[in-house]
Every structure is written in C-alpha cells, then in structure tokens.
Amino acid sequence: MSLRNRTLALLAACTLLTACGAPDKPGANTTDTGGAVPDTPSAPVALNILDVAGNLQLTQGMIDEFTQKNPKVISKVTYSKATAPELAGKIKAQQDAGRVDIDLVLTGVDGLAAGIDQNLWLPIAGRAKADYLPGAAAMQKLAGEFGVTVTYYPSGPLIEYLPAKVPNPPKTAQELLAYAKANPGAVQYARPANSGPGRTFLMGLPYLLGDKDPKDPVNGWEKTWAYLSELNKSVTLYPSTTSETMKSLANGSAKIIASTTGWDINPRVLGQVPTEAAIGSLQGFHWVTDAHYVVVPKGVSADKQSAIYLLLQSMLTKEQQAKAYDKGYFYPGPAVKDVPLSIAPADSQKAIADFGRPEYEALIAGNPLETPLDAKALVAAFDKWDREIGGAKVNK
Numbered sequence: 144m145s146l147r148n149r150t151l152a153l154l155a156a157c158t159l160l161t162a163c164g165a166p167d168k169p170g171a172n173t174t175d176t177g178g179a180v181p182d183t184p185s186a187p188v189a190l191n192i193l194d195v196a197g198n199l200q201l202t203q204g205m206i207d208e209f210t211q212k213n214p215k216v217i218s219k220v221t222y223s224k225a226t227a228p229e230l231a232g233k234i235k236a237q238q239d240a241g242r243v244d245i246d247l248v249l250t251g252v253d254g255l256a257a258g259i260d261q262n263l264w265l266p267i268a269g270r271a272k273a274d275y276l277p278g279a280a281a282m283q284k285l286a287g288e289f290g291v292t293v294t295y296y297p298s299g300p301l302i303e304y305l306p307a308k309v310p311n312p313p314k315t316a317q318e319l320l321a322y323a324k325a326n327p328g329a330v331q332y333a334r335p336a337n338s339g340p341g342r343t344f345l346m347g348l349p350y351l352l353g354d355k356d357p358k359d360p361v362n363g364w365e366k367t368w369a370y371l372s373e374l375n376k377s378v379t380l381y382p383s384t385t386s387e388t389m390k391s392l393a394n395g396s397a398k399i400i401a402s403t404t405g406w407d408i409n410p411r412v413l414g415q416v417p418t419e420a421a422i423g424s425l426q427g428f429h430w431v432t433d434a435h436y437v438v439v440p441k442g443v444s445a446d447k448q449s450a451i452y453l454l455l456q457s458m459l460t461k462e463q464q465a466k467a468y469d470k471g472y473f474y475p476g477p478a479v480k481d482v483p484l485s486i487a488p489a490d491s492q493k494a495i496a497d498f499g500r501p502e503y504e505a506l507i508a509g510n511p512l513e514t515p516l517d518a519k520a521l522v523a524a525f526d527k528w529d530r531e532i533g534g535a536k537v538n539k
Contacts (some may be wrong), residue, residue, distance in 0.1 A: 145347035157349040187218035190246045190322035195227045196339075198249035198435040200409075200472050201294050204488075205463040209404035209454050216450050227337050233439050238263065243442035247451055248400070252282075253336055253525070255290045255436050256424035256518035264289040265439045269454045273459040281514045282434035290436030293458055295466045296405055297476040297507050298433035299340055300347035301422045303392060303402035312399070315426040316351045320374055322399065328379035331388050332401035334537045336525040338385045343431045345371075345524060346515055349477065350429035358516060371532050381533045389416050402432070404503060408471030412494045422500065430509045434478065461486070469492040474503070 191224075192199075192206070199222060210217045223245075225233060229248065237243045248254065258264045266288035272431060275283055279295035286292065302319065304312050313319040323330040335342040348367045349357035356363025382388050389410045391397035400424060410416040439451055457463055459479060467476030468484060468491040475484075484492055528534070 155298055166236055180445045180448045180452070182449065183215060184449045186446065187220070188444075188447045188450045189219040189243055190447060190450065191219055191223070192247045192249065193230075193233075194222065194224045194249040195230045196249055196251040196260055196283045196435050197472070198251075198294065199224075201467045201469050201476055202249065202458065204466045205458045206454065208463070209457045213453070215477075216453055222523050226462065227251065227253040227257070230254040231261050231263060234258065234263050235261055236444050238440065241442075243440050246443050246447050247275070248438045249293075249337060250290070250436055250438055251433065252285070252436075252515050252518075252521060253342065255286060255438060256521045258438060258440075259287070259289050259518040260522050263440055264440055265443065265448070267291060267437070267439050267448075267455075269451070271437075271455040271459060273478065274480050277476055278432045278512050279434060281317045281512075282432060284476075285517060286434075286436055290438045291459075292434045292478050293437055293455075294435045294473050294476050295429040296403070296433055296473045296476060297512060298343050298405075299401070299403035300344040300428075301340075301402045301404070301407065301424055302399050302429065302511045303407055303416075303420055303422050304399045305392065305417060306419060306421050308395065309398050312421070312423050313425065314423070316348065316370065319399070319425065320370065322467045323374055323377040326398060327377045328396070329398040330374070330378065331380075331382065331391055331397035331399070333385050333388050334533065335528055337383055338388075338434055340385050340388070340401040340403050340406050342515070342521075342525075343403055343433065345528060346431045346513075347429060349429075350511075350513065351425050351427045353427070357513070358520060360516065360520055360527060364524075368531070370525070371528070375532050375536075378533065378536065380536050380538045382538050386415075387538065392416055392420065404474040407500070408474050408495070408498050409469070410468040412498045418498070424482055424506065424510070429513045430507070431513050431515055433473075433515065434469075435473070455491045466491075468492075468495065471498060475500070 199411050210220050268288045268291055271291045279292050282295055283292040285529055292310040332344050333341040335345040349364050352366040354364050354366045388400040392400050393416050411418055420520050461482050464479050464482045465487040468487040471494055
C-alpha cells in the first residue's frame with residue numbers, strides 16, 4: 144500500500160473521536176503490546192519530553208508543578224527540543240530499534256500529522272476529557288485519537304510590518320503580491336512544514352483567493368498554487384523557522400512577514416521585534432486555527448503511560464490552563480472554556496495589558512474560524528510546497 148493510501152486508510156478509521164472507541168476509564172486501557180495501563184504507575188517514573196512546537200513556553204509550568212506535587216507519580220522530567228520535520232524520523236528510528244526513549248511529545252498539527260501518517264502514535268484521546276472551547280474542540284476532532292489538545296489559538300494568517308517602513312500596507316492578497324513584486328525580498332514567510340505562521344499563511348490563502356476547495360490542496364487550490372508560484376519569483380529566501388522571520392522584520396531585511404496573534408505579541412514582549420510593529424488582515428480573511436498537542440509514541444511503557452494520563456488530567460484544569468496565556472506566545476492560549484485572563488499569572492496579565500491589541504477581540508469575533516487541513520491533506524500540501532514552490536530557497 145502506498146504512503147498516501149495508507150494514510151487515507153488510517154484517517155478514515157480514526158479521524159472522528161468516536162470512531163476509535165478508546166476507553167474512558169484509565170484502568171481499562173491497554174498498551175500497544177496488549178498490557179493494561181494501571182491507574183497509577185507501580186513506581187515513580189522519569190519522563191523524557193520532546194518539544195517540537197515551542198509549547199514548553201506555555202506548558203512547562205504546568206508540567207513542573209504537577210511533578211513537584213506528585214513525586215510518587217513522576218520522579219524527574221527531562222526536556223529536549225527539535226524541529227517538527229525531524230520528529231517522525233527520530234521516533235520511527237527509536238521504534239525500529241525497539242528502544243523508545245521519548246515518552247511524550249509536544250507538537251503542532253505538523254508533527255501530529257507526520258506521526259499519524261507513519262502510524263507512530265498511541266491512541267490516547269479517550270483518556271483525557273476536557274470542556275474545550277468550540278475552536279479547540281474542532282482541533283481535537285482533527286487529531287482523532289492520536290493527540291490531546293493542550294493549548295489553542297485562532298492563529299492567523301496576519302501580516303506584520305513596521306508602519307514607518309510600510310506606511311500603506313496591503314489590504315488584499317493581490318496588493319500583497321504587487322508589493323512583493325515592487326520590493327523583491329521584502330515579503331517573507333517561513334517554510335510551512337516548520338512554522339505556524341508559514342503553514343497558516345499557506346492554508347489561509349485558499350479562503351483569501353476564493354479557491355474551489357480550501358480543504359483539498361491537491362485538487363482544490365488552483366489559485367493558491369498559482370499565487371504562491373508568482374510570489375516565489377519575488378522571494379529571496381524562506382527562513383527555516385518563524386524566529387528568523389521576526390529577526391528579518393526587526394533588522395529591516397524583510398518589510399512584511401506572515402504572522403499570527405501569538406507571534407505578533409510575544410516577540411514584542413521579549414524585545415525581539417520593535418514595539419511599534421503593526422498587524423493587518425487581508426480582505427476575505429478567515430482564521431485558520433491552531434493547537435498544540437500531547438502525543439505519545441508507541442512503545443512507551445504502561446507505567447509511563449499512566450503517569451502521562453494523570454499529568455494530562457492536571458494540565459486540562461482551568462487553573463493550569465491559565466498558565467497558557469504566557470506572554471502572548473499563543474494568544475489567547477487556553478484550550479478549555481471559562482479561563483479568564485484574570486486568573487493567569489501576574490506576569491501574563493501584565494504582558495497582555497502592555498502588548499496585546501484591542502482589535503483582536505473584534506477580529507476573532509468577526510471573522511470565520513476554520514480548522515487546518517487534516518493529516519493527509521497537510522502532508523500533501525507540505526510536500527507540494529517543498530517540491531514546487533520554495534524548497535530550494537529554504538535557508539538551512
């Protein structure tokens with residue numbers, strides 16, 4: 144069976160949360176080798192957590208607090224980081240060797256999709272119940288059984304610029320293209336396979352351009368691929384990470400970059416982008432929502448799975464979700480309902496007060512929310528972009 148057909152079969156079986164029938168009771172679940180997962184681990188476990196989404200900025204406080212308060216469940220946590228494109232190969236190599244050293248992965252839809260595509264993840268969604276926001280619930284449905292949504296935001300695509308350098312910013316996708324042609328190298332977005340703003344820009348264009356099927360990048364994005372191909376003629380390079388685009392905006396090597404709510408707020412909080420940076424949306428704008436997930440590789444022991452499920456239950460409480468406001472990195476951030484900024488840590492409240500934007504409330508309320516592509520379509524979109532649009536210009 145081809146990779147694409149295998150992925151299609153996998154998603155047909157597991158896209159809906161109700162389709163895979165994971166048990167609700169923790170003690171009733173089993174590992175991928177058939178053993179039972181206990182309600183609590185038989186002895187404290189050490190967890191190795193890999194972050195490929197920058198999610199620790201939002202959730203490390205949640206994890207550290209649980210670990211500190213529950214020494215009989217988790218004895219130690221070790222954190223490491225990698226890029227999303229590295230994730231599937233890293234996990235598969237460990238599984239093929241029969242030694243899985245990574246117990247929990249924090250990932251966006253990119254790493255989630257790549258792992259579903261290669262059948263790397265345990266079905267864990269039935270083990271974590273949450274009263275999700277509607278947008279977060281839609282993101283959870285997108286994950287099927289193979290991830291648990293822990294943070295959420297409406298995302299983008301937005302454009303970001305410095306008003307002194309771009310006094311009349313583009314208002315439509317065609318004006319953005321015209322600006323790029325008149326200013327070669329001035330418009331920049333990062334490689335979609337490793338950038339939230341990059342992939343949000345990619346997935347938002349079909350709505351902006353009126354393509355026939357925004358959910359089908361292979362057969363429904365005729366206008367989008369033509370637009371990206373034309374834009375590519377004026378793009379000098381594609382950074383491999385979003386952070387590089389922020390540096391380009393700050394140093395003036397790029398005048399307009401793809402952004403999101405969080406990538407607008409947080410770099411200004413941190414002083415990486417000038418405070419006066421402004422954002423805009425393009426005519427016909429739809430939000431393409433985003434989330435971060437916990438996924439667990441196949442091969443993780445029953446005791447470690449038990450600890451992870453207890454950790455997840457804690458992370459999805461309102462008290463812990465309030466930490467997801469952070470300093471605006473994934474604004475707003477919480478995935479569950481009724482988590483006001485007023486219960487967030489004081490430094491989060493100050494950051495949003497000082498660097499948030501009043502217009503976000505109206506933008507979020509006044510424009511449609513769309514879920515990202517599903518795993519099969521997202522893998523296809525990334526592959527086509529890498530092959531036909533910008534892969535040769537990625538700054539590695």
